[in-house]
Amino acid sequence: MTIEPVSRIRHATLQQAAHWYVTLQEHDCPGALHEQWRQWLAQHSEHQAAWHYVAGVGERFAPLREQVAHTGQVLRQERARGLTRRQSAKALALLGVGSLLGAAGWRVSTQAGWTADLATGVGDRRQVRLDDGSQLWLGARTAVDTRFDRRARWLGLRFGEVLLQASAPDVRPLRISTECGEMEVGSGLARLSVRQQEGHTRLNVYQGHVSVSTARDRLRREVPAGQGIDFTASRFDPPTAAQASGESWTWGVLAADAMPLSELVDTLGRYRHGHLGYAPAIADLRVMGTFPLDDTEQALRLLEAALPVRVRRLTDWWVSIEPA
Structure with missing residues (x-):
């Protein structure tokens, strides 16, 4: 089952889907609620997408489903001590969305990382020596592909964050690609960080200089040492000072x-x-x-x-x- 990106579904709809998912997991759920769920599901294609998303996550993260069920029992006990049914349902729905969506992000990034050349999981950091002698640090939940041959050196950042300390001068060009564009590191020593989030890339240059081109419109910018820039596939934000956070995470x-x-x-x-x-x-x-x-x-x-x-x-x- 394909899991739709969270950004394509409104949060309120995901909350509704998670509420239905948790409610229907209860053993004593009456048939009338099943009918109401089917009516809700048929109201809009977004409802169906949200349901498939939440149900898919639930199937892939059984331990959290068990926790949701346990918490539902706790909330019902709290309701008996004075918490209203509406408050209980709201808290349970929030729990369902939070747990399931957290699981989805972990699962999707983990699956993508399985096929990457270099990857880290939740809370992990990793330092790697590349074929040309450069040092690469990977932050948590990061996946990187590498391709080094006689003509070029290439890194593909799928998601996450990296810090690169380029080696001594090398005649081969050094490029870093994300979904938003490509960065070519100038010859000589260089130190830079790149963070890739959904639809957005952040570059910080601490040493050397980097030429950036966007993936869609092929806009170009030169980023010197001491500067950083945010960009998407079609635009650049104004340059800023290089952020200390781009390398402090390695410590x-x-x-x-x-x-x-x-x-x-x-x-x-x-x-x-x-x-x-x-x-x-x-x-x-x-x-x-x-x-x-x-x-x-x-x-x-x-x-x-x-x-x-x-x-x-x-x-x-x-x-x-x-x-x-």
Whole structure:
């Protein structure tokens, strides 16, 4: 079963699908609810896509399904002690979405990583010496393809984050490709980081210079040492200073200098299992400080101390950051 990307389905629809999925797993679910589910499913193609997504994730991540069922029992017990049925259903639906979507992200990235030349899992970092003597660091949940021959050196970043320390001068061109475009490293020593998220690439150049061309419109930019740039397949954002966070993760810390909270949370999420999300209202809050990647619970405590936010935990697998 194909799992649709989360970005193509509205979050509210995924919540509905997860609620139905959890509800229908209950042994005492009456037939009337099954009929209501079928009616909901037939209302819109997006409902069907969301259902296939959530059901596919549930089938592939049985241990989390068991946790959802256990938590459903706990919530029903809480309801008996005063929690309303609506509150219980809402919490259970949130748990279903969080756990299942967290599992989906892990599963999809893991499957893609199986066929990559180099890959890491959740919370992993890896350092590799390439054929030309260059050093490559892979962050968590990263997959890279390599192709080195007599004519060229090529790295393909499928997803995740890498830091590259280029070796001594080599006559062969050195290129790094993502879904958004291609970066060619200038001759000589160079140090740069590349992060690939869905539909978006970030380049930081610490040493040397890099020529970038977008995948769709073939726009070109030169990025010198000390600068960085964000780009998609069809456009460039204005250049900025190279971000310290692009290389600090190799030391096990995330150095945030006016970093959007959304970016910080997305990075921390690659270093812990389950779902780590944030309320849209606080996505653009700017974060300053240094956060440990190998102890994300401590990082979340530091985040609470630094910003007007609170960390809400429904389970170990569902954590969300909300306005305080």
